Amino acid sequence: MAVSTSEHVLAPVQQRGQVALSRLGLPTRKDEAWRLTNLSRLEAVARMPISNVATASDAPPRMDGVVRLVLDGVNDPLEGVTLPEGLTPLEPKELELALGHSLDRCGWSDDWLIEFNHASAHQLLALRVRGTVPPLELVVAAASGLIATRVLLVVEEKAQLELLQVFSGRGEAAHSHLLEVHLGQEAQMNHGVLACADGLASLFAQLAVEQEPRSAYSLTSVVQGWSLGRIEPRVVQVDGQASTTLKGLAVADVEQQLAVHTSMCFEGPDGELDQLQKCLAAGRSHTIFNGAINVPRKAQRTNAAQLSRNLLLSDRARVDTKPELEIVADDVRCAHGATVSQLQEDELFYLRSRGIGASDAAVLLLRGACQEVVDLLPTHATAWRPLERVLEGLAS
Amino acid sequence: MIRPDAELLLDITDLHASVEDQPILKGVNLQVRSGEIHAVMGRNGSGKSTLSKVLAGHPAYRVTSGTVLYRGVNLFELEAEERARLGVFLGFQYPVEIPGVSNLEFLRVATNARRLKRNLEELDTFDFEDHVQERLKVVQMDPAFLERSVNEGFSGGEKKRNEILQMALLEPVVAILDETDSGLDIDALRIVAGGVNQLANADNATLLITHYQRLLDEITPDYVHVMASGRILRTGGRELALELEQTGYDWVDKELAAQGVA
Ligand SMILES: Nc1ncnc2c1ncn2[C@@H]1O[C@H](COP(=O)(O)OP(=O)(O)OP(=O)(O)O)[C@@H](O)[C@H]1O
Numbered sequence: 001m002a003v004s005t006s007e008h009v010l011a012p013v014q015q016r017g018q019v020a021l022s023r024l025g026l027p028t029r030k031d032e033a034w035r036l037t038n039l040s041r042l043e044a045v046a047r048m049p050i051s052n053v054a055t056a057s058d059a060p061p062r063m064d065g066v067v068r069l070v071l072d073g074v075n076d077p078l079e080g081v082t083l084p085e086g087l088t089p090l091e092p093k094e095l096e097l098a099l100g101h102s103l104d105r106c107g108w109s110d111d112w113l114i115e116f117n118h119a120s121a122h123q124l125l126a127l128r129v130r131g132t133v134p135p136l137e138l139v140v141a142a143a144s145g146l147i148a149t150r151v152l153l154v155v156e157e158k159a160q161l162e163l164l165q166v167f168s169g170r171g172e173a174a175h176s177h178l179l180e181v182h183l184g185q186e187a188q189m190n191h192g193v194l195a196c197a198d199g200l201a202s203l204f205a206q207l208a209v210e211q212e213p214r215s216a217y218s219l220t221s222v223v224q225g226w227s228l229g230r231i232e233p234r235v236v237q238v239d240g241q242a243s244t245t246l247k248g249l250a251v252a253d254v255e256q257q258l259a260v261h262t263s264m265c266f267e268g269p270d271g272e273l274d275q276l277q278k279c280l281a282a283g284r285s286h287t288i289f290n291g292a293i294n295v296p297r298k299a300q301r302t303n304a305a306q307l308s309r310n311l312l313l314s315d316r317a318r319v320d321t322k323p324e325l326e327i328v329a330d331d332v333r334c335a336h337g338a339t340v341s342q343l344q345e346d347e348l349f350y351l352r353s354r355g356i357g358a359s360d361a362a363v364l365l366l367r368g369a370c371q372e373v374v375d376l377l378p379t380h381a382t383a384w385r386p387l388e389r390v391l392e393g394l395a396s
Numbered sequence: 397m398i399r400p401d402a403e404l405l406l407d408i409t410d411l412h413a414s415v416e417d418q419p420i421l422k423g424v425n426l427q428v429r430s431g432e433i434h435a436v437m438g439r440n441g442s443g444k445s446t447l448s449k450v451l452a453g454h455p456a457y458r459v460t461s462g463t464v465l466y467r468g469v470n471l472f473e474l475e476a477e478e479r480a481r482l483g484v485f486l487g488f489q490y491p492v493e494i495p496g497v498s499n500l501e502f503l504r505v506a507t508n509a510r511r512l513k514r515n516l517e518e519l520d521t522f523d524f525e526d527h528v529q530e531r532l533k534v535v536q537m538d539p540a541f542l543e544r545s546v547n548e549g550f551s552g553g554e555k556k557r558n559e560i561l562q563m564a565l566l567e568p569v570v571a572i573l574d575e576t577d578s579g580l581d582i583d584a585l586r587i588v589a590g591g592v593n594q595l596a597n598a599d600n601a602t603l604l605i606t607h608y609q610r611l612l613d614e615i616t617p618d619y620v621h622v623m624a625s626g627r628i629l630r631t632g633g634r635e636l637a638l639e640l641e642q643t644g645y646d647w648v649d650k651e652l653a654a655q656g657v658a
Pocket residue numbers: 415416420438439440441442443444445446447456489
C-alpha cells in the first residue's frame with residue numbers, strides 16, 4: 001500500500017527533479033554554498049547507480065518499547081509492522097497537499113541537493129503523529145550505490161515525538177535523504193540523527209522543519225566518518241513564539257570532508273534558538289560549519305544564541321566556521337561565538353602527570369569533547385553505542 | 397623525620413632549565429630522603445613552580461643542564477606518565493579543569509596506572525567506588541565531586557582538595573605540593589594539612605611549596621629552603637620559616653648581590 005502510494009506520488013516529483021537537475025547542472029566552486037566542497041566527490045555520488053538490493057542492516061536489537069522502521073531503498077518500511085496508536089500513514093490526499101510544504105516554507109528551491117533527492121528518491125515514508133507516541137527509530141540501512149529516501153512527518157498540535165534517525169554507510173555508497181517535519185502548535189519533538197560511516201561512503205541529509213507557535217523542536221546531530229558528508233537542517237518558526245535547539249557534533253578524520261549548514265528563520269516575534277555546533281578535525285580532514293540566522297523586522301524579541309566550537313587534532317586538518325547573521329529587527333538578543341582550538345597541552349599534561357599515557361589521555365579528552373553533544377541524543381540511542389562509534393572512527 | 401639510614405629519593409644537582417629559551421632555573425641543588433618533609437619558599441617568580449613542573453615532566457620546560465636522580469634513576473629519561481606511575485606526584489598550584497571527563501573515571505584510570513606499576517590488582521568500577529569512598533575521608537570531600545567533570549567549576553579550595561584526594565589514591569613516593577594551601581579557608585587548611593600528615597610516612601617524602609607559616613604550623617618541615625632567582629639560596633630548619641615571617645625577603649637581594657647575581 002505505502003509503496004504504491006509513494007510510487008504514485010513520487011513519479012511526478014522525479015520527473016520535475018530530473019528537469020531541474022539538467023537545468024541547474026552540477027554545482028561549481030563559484031557557487032557560494034559549494035565553495036569549500038570537494039566537488040569531484042560530489043560528482044562521483046551524482047553518477048552512482050541507484051541501489052536496488054536491500055542489505056542486511058547492522059542494527060543492534062531493538063530496545064523495548066521503541067518502534068523501529070527500516071528504510072533500505074527497496075522494501076516497504078511498514079510491511080509487517082503494526083504501528084502503535086497515534087502513528088498513522090498519511091492518506092494519499094493529505095500526502096499530495098503536505099509533500100514539499102515544509103521545503104517551501106524553509107525557502108528551499110533551486111537547490112542541487114534537493115533536486116538530486118527529488119530525481120532519485122523512490123522510497124517515501126509519510127506519517128502523522130497524534131498525541132504521545134512511543135519513541136520512533138528510523139534506520140536508513142547501508143547499501144551499495146545510491147540510496148535515496150524521503151520522509152514526511154506531520155506532528156499534530158500538542159503531539160510529542162521522540163525520533164532517532166540512524167544512517168550508516170560502508171564502501172562506495174551514498175545516502176540522499178530528505179526529511180520534512182511540520183510541528184503543530186504546542187507540539188514537541190526531540191530529534192536525534194546518528195550518522196556514522198567508514199570513511200568511504202557519502203551522506204547528504206536535508207532536514208526541513210516548520211514550527212508553529214509554542215512548539216519545541218530539538219535536534220541533536222552526530223555525524224562521523226563520511227568521505228563527503230553534508231547535513232543541512234533548516235528550521236523556520238512560521239509565527240515565531242517557538243523554541244528551537246540545535247546541537248551538533250561532526251567528527252572527521254583522514255581525508256573526510258564533513259559540512260554542517262544550518263539555517264534558522266524567525267517569521268514572527270518571541271522565538272528562541274539555542275545552538276551549539278562542535279567539529280573535530282583529525283588527519284587531513286576538513287570540517288565546515290555554516291550557521292545562518294535570519295531575524296526579519298517582524299521577529300521582535302527573538303532570543304538566539306549560536307556557538308561554534310572546533311577542535312583541530314592535527315596540523316594538516318582544516319576547519320571552516322562561519323556565522324551568517326541577518327538581523328533586521330532591533331529588539332533582539334543574538335549571541336554568537338566561534339572558537340578553534342587544539343587539544344590543550346595543559347590538560348594533556350595534567351592527565352599524564354597522573355600516570356595516564358599520552359594516547360589514553362588524548363582519547364579521554366576527545367571522549368569528553370564528544371560526550372557533551374552525544375549525551376543529548378534521545379535516550380534510546382544508547383543501544384547504538386554512539387560515543388564508542390564516534391571514537392572508534394577517530395582511533396584509526 | 398630525619399633518619400641517617402633513609403633512602404635518597406630525589407637527588408637534584410646543578411639543575412638548569414628554561415621555558416621559551418628563557419633560563420628560569422639556574423643551578424638548583426637539593427637532596428630529599430625518605431621520611432623527610434621539605435618546605436620550599438621564596439618570592440613570586442623565583443622558580444618554585446618551574447622546579448615542580450620540571451620534576452613532573454611538563455613538555456614546555458627544557459632542561460639545559462644538571463641531573464636529577466629519582467631513586468637512582470635518571471628522571472629525565474622517563475616520560476611524565478612514567479614518573480607518575482613510579483611515584484612522583486605533583487599537586488598543581490593551578491589544577492586544570494577538564495570539561496567532559498568524569499572525575500571518578502579519571503581517578504580510576506590514574507589509580508590503576510599506578511597500581512599496575514606496583515604490582516597491585518587493577519580495580520574495576522565497583523571496587524574502585526569502595527576504595528575512593530574510603531580515601532575521600534582523608535580530605536573530608538563530598539562524594540558529589542566525583543560525579544562532576546575533573547575540576548570543572550570547582551572552587552579554588554575544592555580543586556586543592558581534589559589534588560590531595562589524588563595524592564591519597566596514588567600514594568606517591570615523592571609528593572611535590574605546589575601552594576596547596578592557597579585558596580583554602582581556615583578549616584579546609586587544617587583538613588588538607590591533616591590529610592598530608594596522614595599520608596606522610598617513613599618511606600615517602602613531601603616537598604611543600606608555600607608562602608605561609610600557617611601551613612608549616614600544621615605540617616612540620618624537617619628542612620626549609622629559600623629559592624631566589626632560580627636557585628636555592630639558603631637552607632635551614634623550621635626556624636628559617638619563622639625568621640622569614642619576621643624579616644621578609646629583603647636580605648635576598650643583598651645576598652644575591654654579594655654573590656654577583658643580579
Ligand atoms: N610558560 C612560561 N612562559 C613564560 N614564562 C614563564 C613560564 N613559566 C614560568 N615562567 C616565568 O618563570 C619565572 C618563574 O615562575 P614560577 O612559576 O616558577 O614562579 P614561582 O616561584 O612558582 O612563583 P609564585 O610564588 O608566584 O607561584 C617567572 O618569571 C615566570 O614568569
